[in-house]
Amino acid sequence: MNEIINVESFSENVVKLVVKAPRIARSRKPGHFIILRIDEKGERIPLTIAAADEKAGTITLVAQKVGVTSKRLCEMKPGDSILDLVGPLGKATHIEKVGTVLACGGGVGVAPLLPIVEGFKKAGNRVVTILAARSKDLIILEDEIRKWSDEVIVMTDDGSHGRKGLVTAGAEEVIKREKVDECVAIGPAVMMKFTSLLTQKYNIPTQASLNAIMVDGTGMCGACRVSVGGQTKFTCVDGPEFDAEKIDFDELILRLGGYKAEEKEAFERFMQTVTI
């Protein structure tokens, strides 16, 4: 079950995995995610579906080394299997023809952005995509994104690829230059927060896809709760995408750190077991 067919390293810390999951490959839509558990002792973590090949019965996942599970995931080889994989979860992205769509992706957020960009393009929109990361080797899926975008602007913090600067600089340039009808932002919470502040200034409806902590992913545990428009919502069943203007990003950022101490401890324990 859930055999890994192909592994490709984007950088030292970011890996693309192609996994056999025929049913999910058939039923997933842009915006959907999965939850996996590597083995008996592993935790359940959510990952977005970057792409799927219905014929081959595979889905593509992108993982970044953060904690124990993502580190172990990044070290998996073709032929290895993931014990549990369930999905597709979450609400699919609402895609229709709106005119011009500005898609902003930061770091590994470009993985979930890819099917959304593809969807908007296929729905007949003009799509301008901003890819942003700290440096050149952290820009992922650039070719795939180019395939479905009318224009791609690459921004890096250090200027090692594309232009030097933050995602918001690239986005603002586009907004000033042409009429943008809708914006989608996916990336680190802080990146989505500032993108949202920018688009609000120009009254552009913006969706952000949130990467909350989850356990079951089916609405049961409530770990992924987020305040949207003053109401508590569950990212896994009400999201993962919400109207960015209404999201309490500061609370989200705090909640993402909710298990930091416990995770650090688990990571140190894990590193000890590997080195021994």
Added chain:
Amino acid sequence: MQENLKEEREQAWRVELRGKIKNKDRGLIERVKMPEMNAMKRVCYQDREVNLGLDVQSAVREAQRCMDCVNPTCMEGCPVSINIPKFIKNIERGEFLEAAKTLKETSALPAVCGRVCPQEKQCEANCFYTLKLKKTPVAIGYLERFAADYERESGQASIPETAPKNGIKVAAIGSGPASLAFAGDMIKLGYDVTVFEALHEIGGVLKYGIPEFRLPNKIVDVELDNLEKMGVRFERNFIVGRTASFDDLKAEGYQAFFVASGAGLPRFMNIPGENYNGILSSNEYLTRVNLMNAADDSFDTPVLKGKNVAVVGGGNTAMDSVRTAKRLGADRAMIIYRRSREEMPARVEEIHHAEEEGIEFINLTNPIEYFSDENGRVKSMKVQRMELAEADASGRRRPVVIEGSEYEIPVDVVVVAIGVSPNPLVPSELPQLKVSRWGTIDVDSETMQSSMPELFAGGDIVRGGATVILAMGDGRRAAAGMHQYLSEQNAALANAGQANTSQAKN
């Protein structure tokens, strides 16, 4: 049914057994006490059972108390209609495996029910001793557990008989008690049954919700194995409506569905600061510990271990959470509940066990706000005191606020256990399905059939939050309802088929 009961009661061995001890003497026997692990010792272990079970001698003695009534009122209190006198009399005569077999005639999960059913409100509340003699009832729950445990430990578990396969595929969605009871009955009737589960483990709330110290997972596993041996198939990591649609499954040959997807969304109080770190639902807390083994360092899932843990709520789930907190090392593990002790919905036994373990009960008190430290982690809760007014719609006295009674309690973990709402996944995939405004699926209460004829439902997705045994009762009724529906459907099809063939012949 009644006839059958009478017939069984008149069997020679039952008559003989009744003659052995006079009813007057039976009535003089003291009710057995359940041996328990010492409270100070048991709080050191997350995974050791509190109740230790009866030994053979005390089980037989307790069984002797049962009068084998002509009209066994106890059975009326059992949502799955276990033949209670028959199983108890089998214990009295030492035929423990027969007793277990009797339980399995109607219950797919006897070892589970013997541990978690609220017997004091069901069978035992309707026992002759309770109703007529005003004495403590026969310990039906303890005896049920005894028979099931005896059978398991004997290694001679019986597999209930199943009818010849009829080749009709049916699906159960969710793998909690409602589905398991449904699957048990349908497989006995000869159906081809598949149970679909979204999580990686079968058992639903029995696995993720109820802690090991009340219901060990290995006990649940034995009952699941039993179902598997009878031919029930289990598909894990599968969300019906998502991984595959209902239409996909119909195309794969499934003729009817039983939806028992349970209670999903945890409820929160919507008070300021409730989304601070350290404040979590009982579902999250218990799932991390019970399903993901977060208390064990060799597993990767983390859990928050607090020194001052407050659990908000007064039900069994609240008791499970607060006792888990104690076992994870809390110095102060508190129940905060807005009504009085008498009105707590938790089982009396669980409240008693919690008290023995040093749980602090802060009753007639309600949280109104949370405060955090500079990292967004909860550090205290503001509560207010309540007093009781006249009874409300629930029949319980309504708590009202005592103005100016607010004070703060320091806390570093808060578990909110005030109930759950039905899981929205299945209704969201079936827009034509009739649901109530609370999100529960509307069904016929006799057949459990929904507004979609091929779809039946039961358990928390219908009730919005109930007990294991009520869910099992729903599963049994749904099985009977679906069996009738499918029999009629397939008979109609067969008739139509015959008509076609005879026409073709002409």
